[in-house]
Amino acid sequence: MLEKNKNYNKIFKSTGKAAFRYQMFESGERIAVGLSGGKDSLTLLRILKDRQRISAIPYTLHPIYVDPGFDGGFSDELSRWCGELGLHLTVEKTDHGPMAHGPENRKKSPCFLCALLRRKRLFSISRELDCKTLALGHTKDDIIETLFINMCYAGKIGTMVPRQGLFKDTFHIIRPLSLVDEQHIIKLTRSFPEYFPVFSNPCPSAGQTRRREIKDFLQTLYRQDRKIKSNIFRSMGNVRLEYMLYPPVREADNDSDTGEDRE
Template sequence: MAREKYTYAQQVCIKSAGKTMQHTGMLYPGARIGVAVSGGMDSWVLLQVLRIRQRIVPFPFEIMALHVNPGFDPENHAPLLPWLERNGVAAHIEVTDHGPRAHSPENRRNSACFYCAWLRRKRLFELCAQYRLSHLAFGHNADDLVGTFLMNLYQNGRVDGMSMKEAFFGGRLQVIRPLLMVEKSDIARAVRQWGLPVWSNPCPSAGATRRSEVMDDFQRLCRENKGMKRNVFNGLCRWQMDLTPKAD
């Protein structure tokens, strides 16, 4: 059987995830990974990359797609179903009311995005326990790392990033981010080249958050300062690498 050929952007995603997984020792034989699939390009590329890594790593691990629909459009995850069946990926899919609740009077103290994300994360943790999953994988990328760092610095006066691997519940669950060193631009190219069925985000707050404003400001500075974006990305990625203990 001929080896599958990958484009440059696809290789960046696959190899970077492999480097991160190897450096941190994210996985082990028999690991059971729940992949948080939102329908956006990051989670789609993560799901595809983990399928490919299954054929590369020298031990078996399982993946399961977890989709928690926030409830703005109960049908917009329809493209996920045939893809899962075609590729033999197990899944749990459910429609919730997280989004409308986050935008209702019930949520008086937090931003809509914070509350919706908190509800989603709580439900994902419950699903991991229900299906006895050892890992929960998110598609956060290098742009998210930059945004989180700047938000923590601006909003909280704290120098903090986003972990590649983090233990929860006494180590029973590992939250992992295999794409944390991949730039959004490479993910955007890879998702188009793989033809993954991304669907739009119907949330009324999409693109209108404080995080979006911070990243817009950062991108504006990068356009005015050649090499700034690359330096910031490289510096923060090296920092997170150094913070994460290297696997034996």
Template sequence: MHDTEQGLDPKAKKELFEANKLAKRLRHHVGDAINDFNMIEQGDRIMVCLSGGKDSYAMLDILLGLQKSAPIDFSIVAVNLDQKQPGFPEHVLPTYLTELGIEYRIVEEDTYSIVKRVVEEGKTTCALCSRLRRGILYRVADELGATKIALGHHRDDILQTLFLNMFYGGKLKGMPPKLVSDDGKHMVIRPLAYCREKDIERYAAIKQFPIIPCNLCGSQPNLQRQVIKEMINDWDKRFPGRVETMFRAMQNVVPSHLADTELFDFAGLKTGAVPEAGGDIAFDKEEFRDPQPEGADALRGISILDSRKPSTIVGEQTCGR
């Protein structure tokens, strides 16, 4: 029996078991994403953008754990952008990061005043706030010599972006797990791309991260993203497995069966050619199976964990504390 389980009552043992299983699942999802998209390479210096929210805390925590077991060497520097929001507890993140014993930088830029001055009352502030924040973080990445910039967007964020673009933007476009900045100088990665938000919420509660609420965007009640989020969460409750199937669809795109003439040469199609992937279903009755819920223990082997003995994430500190 593991030392941490000795002396625990059955309920506490079950809670510890579930916590360890959750930690293992998140760890593997992050490892899968890193491997599938080649997010982290030998010698990388990863700038982890830490907002003070559950997602970025979880990302930092899991990456620090993976850093210990990965077969490659990479460094991590945590960066927080203090946007000078009223009431922002400036001491929380420095205290937390100092206790972890990792390299970090707090960047102070009063973007809050700019956003409040420029954006009309009642309008959403997200677009301007994001542009300002992005420019600052790119600059800091250069100053720190970071080769990759890690953001804490998860699977639900990616799906929400897909539907936002479809419903409001008229585009079949999501949020990529890995991308190059417009100027071609920076690589952005999203290690939580395969992680469910509800798993991250549970993990954050277990780890008791010192969450800092956002008083700028989080206080806007009628955001389009919030509407989409509620829709997807409703589907998840009523149709278990649907969200997993939708995300898999983003990884199984068939351009010949969409309608983008720039993406596929419909005009050049000729009879006698080799059938395109997806097959001829023009006269077929389409049949679909009900989606299956994601198996909690269906974990793929991941090479980023293979070389070194991984440490237990829950029950043993993996972040230097």
């Protein structure tokens, strides 16, 4: 039984805690939910649906799937899965995937372009459905990984936040799984394949991202000491601005020591 499962209960409680701490919902709100078919967003939708029963703040759920347009897609199966939860899935068929991997995209990485186009469509479909809030399935692990991706590849410190106002605060992204460990989702979804089917991703770039590299690096770190993950997560809310570098380091000052002697 799902409701008796330890991991389900941990996720259920952490989602409630995040919703309360970051004031995610407003009464009577219509919430769009980005559903990718991956384990995180399937879990998100299921948990938000189950929390409706006990939530003091009423809300309705409106799942959206932006189909990237590869052959062998799974939008019909995903629609059926939502139907079993009593929800209607809005499917937007696009050519984002093949286009991002095709010759017309010479400037951007396929993942970057696809994610950008998807995000735009998710915002506009949410508005068409009269939803001022879009829930995404990012977890605590995604938030930590984004911090490292930003530091390593963009030279900045910042991450995805649990609740983010956009367009002069007329629209919000919420991440109700912000306090949830991905491991609990993995264990839950593996234990209950009848509730959480695996929709295989037909994208040729699936699993080959920078995020994957950072994820592997972090896993090695976490294995050394189990406190490391919670310390990194806590540190994002405990920034000592007076111990950061001001005025900022400029590119010209930034001769990183690569271990090689420089003349």
